[in-house]
Amino acid sequence: MRQFVxxxxxxxEIVKRCxxxxxxxxxxxxxxxxxxxxxxxxxxxxxxAQFVNVESEHSAASxxxxxxxxxxxxxxxxxxxxxxxxxxxxxxxxGLRLPLVMTTANRAVSAPINIWNDQQDVMTVRxxxxxxxxxxxxxxxxxxxxxxxxxxxxxRVMLPVMVNxxxxxxxxxxxxxxxxxxxxxxxxxxxxxxxxxxxxDNPLTMGYLADPDYYLEIRYMVQDTHKQLLDIIPQVxxxxxxxFKRGEGNGLVEGYKxxxxxxxxxxxxxxxxxxxxxxxxxxxxxxxxxxxxxISYRPFPKDLVAGALAKAKEVAVVDKSISLGxxxxxxxxxxxxxxxxxxxxxxxxxxxxxxxxxxxxxxxxMDTYERLSGKQVDCEFIGxxxxxxxxxxxxx
Amino acid sequence: xxxxxxxxxxxxxxxxxQAIAARLVIDTAGKNTMIANNTGCLEVFSTKYPESSWxxxxxxxxxxxxxxxxxxxxxxxKYLGKKDSINVIAQAGDGGTADIGLQAIxxxxxxxxDVLYVCYDNEAYMxxxxxxxxxxxxxxxxxxxxxxSASIGNPRPKKPMPEIAAAHGIPYVATASTGYPQxxxxxxxxxxxxxxxxxxQIHVPCPLGWRHESNLTFDVAKLAVxxxxxxxxxxxxxxxxxRKIAVIKPVEExxxxxxxxxxxxxxxxxxxxxxxxxxANIAKYNLxxxx
Amino acid sequence: MIGxxxxxxxxxxxxxxxxWRTELKPKFLKKNCIACKMCVLICPEGIxxxxxxxxxxxxxxxxxxxxxxxxxxxxxxxxxxxxIEKGEK
Numbered sequence: 001m002r003q004f005v006x007x008x009x010x011x012x013e014i015v016k017r018c019x020x021x022x023x024x025x026x027x028x029x030x031x032x033x034x035x036x037x038x039x040x041x042x043x044x045x046x047x048x049a050q051f052v053n054v055e056s057e058h059s060a061a062s063x064x065x066x067x068x069x070x071x072x073x074x075x076x077x078x079x080x081x082x083x084x085x086x087x088x089x090x091x092x093x094x095g096l097r098l099p100l101v102m103t104t105a106n107r108a109v110s111a112p113i114n115i116w117n118d119q120q121d122v123m124t125v126r127x128x129x130x131x132x133x134x135x136x137x138x139x140x141x142x143x144x145x146x147x148x149x150x151x152x153x154x155x156r157v158m159l160p161v162m163v164n165x166x167x168x169x170x171x172x173x174x175x176x177x178x179x180x181x182x183x184x185x186x187x188x189x190x191x192x193x194x195x196x197x198x199x200x201d202n203p204l205t206m207g208y209l210a211d212p213d214y215y216l217e218i219r220y221m222v223q224d225t226h227k228q229l230l231d232i233i234p235q236v237x238x239x240x241x242x243x244f245k246r247g248e249g250n251g252l253v254e255g256y257k258x259x260x261x262x263x264x265x266x267x268x269x270x271x272x273x274x275x276x277x278x279x280x281x282x283x284x285x286x287x288x289x290x291x292x293x294x295i296s297y298r299p300f301p302k303d304l305v306a307g308a309l310a311k312a313k314e315v316a317v318v319d320k321s322i323s324l325g326x327x328x329x330x331x332x333x334x335x336x337x338x339x340x341x342x343x344x345x346x347x348x349x350x351x352x353x354x355x356x357x358x359x360x361x362x363x364x365x366m367d368t369y370e371r372l373s374g375k376q377v378d379c380e381f382i383g384x385x386x387x388x389x390x391x392x393x394x395x396x
Numbered sequence: 397x398x399x400x401x402x403x404x405x406x407x408x409x410x411x412x413x414q415a416i417a418a419r420l421v422i423d424t425a426g427k428n429t430m431i432a433n434n435t436g437c438l439e440v441f442s443t444k445y446p447e448s449s450w451x452x453x454x455x456x457x458x459x460x461x462x463x464x465x466x467x468x469x470x471x472x473x474k475y476l477g478k479k480d481s482i483n484v485i486a487q488a489g490d491g492g493t494a495d496i497g498l499q500a501i502x503x504x505x506x507x508x509x510d511v512l513y514v515c516y517d518n519e520a521y522m523x524x525x526x527x528x529x530x531x532x533x534x535x536x537x538x539x540x541x542x543x544x545s546a547s548i549g550n551p552r553p554k555k556p557m558p559e560i561a562a563a564h565g566i567p568y569v570a571t572a573s574t575g576y577p578q579x580x581x582x583x584x585x586x587x588x589x590x591x592x593x594x595x596x597q598i599h600v601p602c603p604l605g606w607r608h609e610s611n612l613t614f615d616v617a618k619l620a621v622x623x624x625x626x627x628x629x630x631x632x633x634x635x636x637x638x639r640k641i642a643v644i645k646p647v648e649e650x651x652x653x654x655x656x657x658x659x660x661x662x663x664x665x666x667x668x669x670x671x672x673x674x675x676a677n678i679a680k681y682n683l684x685x686x687x
Numbered sequence: 688m689i690g691x692x693x694x695x696x697x698x699x700x701x702x703x704x705x706x707w708r709t710e711l712k713p714k715f716l717k718k719n720c721i722a723c724k725m726c727v728l729i730c731p732e733g734i735x736x737x738x739x740x741x742x743x744x745x746x747x748x749x750x751x752x753x754x755x756x757x758x759x760x761x762x763x764x765x766x767x768x769x770x771i772e773k774g775e776k
Contacts, residue, residue: 022468022472022475049475053507054503056499059461059463059499063471065468066468067468070430072471072476089461092457097689156689200428200430204694208456208693214445221688221689404732405700406699406702407704408731410751411754413731423733443694446695447699447702448697449699578728611757613729
């Protein structure tokens with residue numbers, strides 16, 4: 001059913017249709033509309049779920065951990081500081097192999113405090129073992145949530161999945177999109193069943209102490225599942241396309257005018273939409289530009305990325321986050337992937353844009369493009385305002 | 397005879413008070429019980445992979461979130477329509493309850509979840525090596541509140557965790573002691589018959605941390621109660637029900653058998669201070685037997 | 688790969704903590720016992736069983752020798768005796 005709807009409301013609607021039984025969240029901008037909608041749906045009996053208002057994100061994540069542990073499909077959403085506060089629980093959920101789905105409305109992290117969009121928050125749990133998917137549009141956000149539960153609850157996977165959507169840009173952006181019906185979602189996503197749960201008829205111990213004799217293999221198993229996910233994610237994407245007649249890609253990466261591109265942008269999330277426009281403008285001027293959009297950041301599709309960039313001359317990796325003291329996180333993953341190309345590696349450059357909600361305009365993307373012909377850079381901030389780069393005289 | 401739900405073969409120290417109490421709790425609660433356990437001695441000595449002592453569904457997540465995990469389990473069971481026939485217990489040590497776990501337990505109380513919270517109070521962070529917690533008694537010697545030339549041990553009073561629980565308006569709060577094992581059973585049974593959040597704080601001696609012989613677990617726990625230093629009482633819907641002390645003993649009898657109070661024995665002022673705490677408890681909780 | 692998700696209930700019984708004992712073990716005299724069951728309640732390992740007077744005993748495979756049972760018995764019917772019985776090495 002086609003709707004003109006705000007991103008958050010669309011996410012709440014699709015989550016409702018996934019039929020979670022336990023929902024728990026703590027308010028944080030810009031996730032609030034999602035959980036407010038879900039609370040309203042429960043209050044009006046549109047959704048049969050236990051809605052637990054908690055006293056912090058750490059408890060929100062712990063509540064849904066408990067819900068999943070009883071074998072009940074659960075849901076939570078957060079951003080920025082909330083994700084950082086629950087980080088310990090996020091790692092715990094993946095380690096416990098619980099198939100939770102969470103929405104992160106990506107937002108900058110303190111200090112200084114900033115409520116606007118960038119992707120620094122999710123990077124703090126990059127190593128947690130979660131599947132990390134990035135939506136470019138609200139339609140993609142809707143579609144990814146349905147696929148997320150299917151992926152997470154797959155008996156070969158049993159790992160939590162996070163759908164990332166840029167805060168405000170997507171959450172508060174209005175878009176015409178196609179909302180899957182309840183019947184369609186029910187057909188695609190059967191009820192969650194598992195033997196791995198707390199059950200008085202079959203008692204189990206979950207969350208034991210693993211000493212050095214056991215821990216390494218248990219960690220390896222999560223890494224191994226991520227390798228398998230590189231096949232399972234495309235399977236689920238294909239199943240989704242068959243059921244909903246939508247979604248061209250393999251669920252891992254997507255190319256735009258990539259096949260003969262000399263210069264390629266690599267990016268994640270909503271910025272890809274702006275980059276597509278710039279690629280079109282460049283193509284109109286005879287420049288062979290292209291875009292490699294990364295949808296699955298974890299597992300990182302290193303072979304697909306290397307293959308997609310193999311024939312390019314220059315590559316601009318666009319990060320909306322930064323590992324302070326080193327490089328943009330996406331840049332490091334892309335570099336590790338293309339290192340397999342050896343001497344045939346294109347000229348790789350890393351750029352940081354849009355931190356703290358700084359507008360990424362077509363001009364700033366063009367600036368990035370222009371830099372590609374110059375000196376190779378590995379972590380160049382685009383759009384710095386020179387007049388603000390002045391030092392304090394506080395300590396003399 | 398019904399088999400215990402907390403099987404032997406766990407690696408608790410010989411004479412561990414927490415092992416005694418944990419077994420009494422789960423055996424009283426029965427097999428239709430799910431447990432969310434915080435990090436601590438109990439979790440570590442009962443679930444070292446691949447062995448587990450637990451005969452009921454049991455989950456350990458982190459150090460401070462058993463209340464929140466239990467809330468989620470309760471919500472899940474409610475969604476499944478099974479909550480009425482299954483007990484949910486959240487359990488932790490004193491540090492995991494009154495310090496790092498305080499936020500989560502307060503949230504659970506405030507939301508009114510049908511969960512029994514059990515705090516095994518051995519009065520310090522024992523699992524990590526006897527460090528001071530918010531429930532460490534005054535003047536107690538711990539590794540982070542040691543006695544020395546400039547200190548006579550922990551300078552602060554015990555955080556009044558039962559009062560904090562009661563202040564949330566929950567229907568049942570109680571303290572219990574390893575020195576009164578049938579009382580623990582009675583209170584667990586009573587708590588589980590009440591709907592809503594319940595808080596039970598059990599005094600559990602730690603031979604290693606308190607520095608007493610392993611065969612004095614029961615005696616030391618009993619002395620704590622008989623001196624008034626560990627008052628036993630219940631708050632049922634806010635109404636105080638004390639367990640009166642038959643014969644009140646002076647605090648020295650309790651202090652002198654434990655190495656963690658050894659530094660006080662030659663210090664009459666300190667003993668007076670401890671006696672004052674005991675006397676205040678006896679007055680506040682009405683523990684003196686009727687004449 | 689998915690494995691080592693849980694540990695089996697009661698699997699701790701494989702760990703025979705009776706090997707921890709160094710000096711003393713409990714001896715149930717079965718002479719004066721009144722079946723008060725205080726020893727059953729207080730044992731940290733939960734390994735004392737019995738039903739009726741003078742029937743109580745403990746599973747030495749798990750007994751750590753803490754000695755609480757001997758202290759608590761109101762009839763002094765439990766004694767802590769040497770691990771090495773007279774005549775044994």
